[in-house]
Amino acid sequence: MPTPAALVTGGATRLGRHFAEALADKGFDIALHVNSSRGEAEEVATVIRRKGRECEILPCDFLNDSPETLIQRATARFPGLNVLLNSASAYEPAPIAQTNLAMLETQFRVNMFTPLLLTRHFAEVVERGQIINIIDNKVAYHQYPYAAYLLSKKSLADMTRMAALEFAPRLRINGIAPGVVLPASQRTSDYVQWRIEGIPADHQGSPAHLVQALYYLLDNDFVVGQVLFVDGGESINLVGRHSENYPGC
Template sequence: MKNYALVTGSADRIGKAVAVHLANQGYHLVLHYNSSKEKAEKLKNEIESIYENIKVELLQINFLKENDFNQIFKDLKKKKVIVDLLVNCASDFIPSNFEEEGSELFEKEMTINFKNPYLLTKAFASVFGKGNIINFIDTKATKNSTVHLDYILSKKLLSDFTKISAVELAPHIRVNGIAPGLILPPEGKDESYLLNLAKNIPLKSIGSLDEIVKAVQFILDSTFFTGQILYIDGGEHLV
């Protein structure tokens, strides 16, 4: 039996798919959520009903507030919740460009998408000292033309931080990233929105959550693999 995996933003979408996959692989889970308490509780119940030996803890954290992640991890450790996999999946995706005034959106995107994975990584290394970290980035982080300026800046930082962390935290912690492309439509859009965008990428098709969990599993299985970004994007980052 494995130790615990902490998945941020685990109540829905990619985070949920990753959490279910990890339970299937024998990980106990710490499911992080902010406001999606009902969804998180439902997921906890679903996992515990399917996998009788899997323990699931719920962890509510608002990433827009100041949080003492070292203390949060120490409290988990006191409860014998030993985390050896941190999946930084929670993110905020809001359009922006050079016409927006002020720094409010910039600060929000940086806080949720970069600052919190940064702080969680440091706390994980300090309190638990070994294991794996997987950061969810975005294939668009390779681009310099965007209608999501603040979001993409935060993901570019997270991409570079993934590589820095892989060097600084080795050999006891491996750090890698996954950069999804056309996997799930944004809220308010449907699959046809993705299919239209897919016309412009090399494979001219869209991906699935199954492709994401395959990437997660590859990282976990590949013990000589660190500091890498897996682009699950049909070649989108190449064009």
């Protein structure tokens, strides 16, 4: 039997890198999708090969290239492909009043349309397997300053549930919605601390928390169509306004 393999989109940087290396630790060979981060991808591939696993870097520009070709190349290189992890993401903040068509097209194409098409083509060639979509705990909110990004991620969460129904039991499809784990480099320490103050767990998350979630979804075959929020409870911290917290009392 061929060695199990996983295709990780956006696997060269940030959370995608942690997921790719964690899957290698789990015994998977890795088809490592990359767009522009070729140098970082070479570093990740070296790490994975040192773990005793095979790794193939597969360039693909989701704004111009067909997702079908990525699945074809991944299965040609790794006949044991049985996991698809959609981690690639496009992010450009703007409220609706400042959102244009190009911003919508870019973020929806990378964050929603491509995972959907990858799911379709993965289902055409894989007999049994799993798909895990990396979403965002912001889907619990209506934060209009991130309109195009957040709407695309909300759509991805719904697509995860819909696809789970369509392709079960042959494919098991779930999602992970990270919270404050790897803040963007432009975020100040004061901003991160302010975010932590809104987290019931009272601390920032780490990539290890997300790897634990990944392993849980991989191993538990009775979890289907779920979006697992790994955010210290931040997304449920919505008490709302009522008579007992009204400052005029």
